[in-house]
Amino acid sequence: MSDDTCCARLPEGETCGRAPFDASLPFPLCTNHLFAIQRWDFREAAERFREQHPQPVVVRPDRSIVYYVRVGDRVKIGTTVKTVRQRFQGQLPPDAQVLATEPGSYEVERRRHRQFRHLQDANEWFHGGPELWEHIAQLREEHGTPDDLVE
Ligand SMILES: [Zn+2]
Secondary structure (H helix, E strand, O other): OOOOOOEOOOOOOOOOOOOOOOOOOOOOOOHHHHHHHHHHOOHHHHHHHHHHHHOOOOOOOOOOOOEEEEEEEEEEEEOOEEEEEEHHHHOOOOOEEEEEEEEEOOHHHHHHHHHHHHHEOOOOEEEEOOOHHHHHHHHHHOOOOHHHHHH
């Protein structure tokens, strides 16, 4: 059997074997089988796959942290299971500063977002304010400064 014939398996168990549509295909498929794939409902199949393979819970509360990162005059309060640096992967401006972290996941994050709602700018972004600075100072006392915690 040659490599450059259609590799689709027929219902009888044999390989199709027709000439491939084009040499640029990642693997050889004839015109009929190429169009059979194009007509196939990927979205429906993906949904069925997700139903059959439910995702495990991604955030493990014992491992995740809520972080406070200052960029300019705003503070982002978010959650990550990685270190803060890994979370942002160089996307933060150089003057960004990790102010504090605390153990917790999205529930803690939501609680902080409610707590500082009066300072909220947009989504996870907050303006500075005495209550927020005091909270951050408390976290640093309790959980260390981010230089100790974040690589
Ligand atoms: Zn074929």
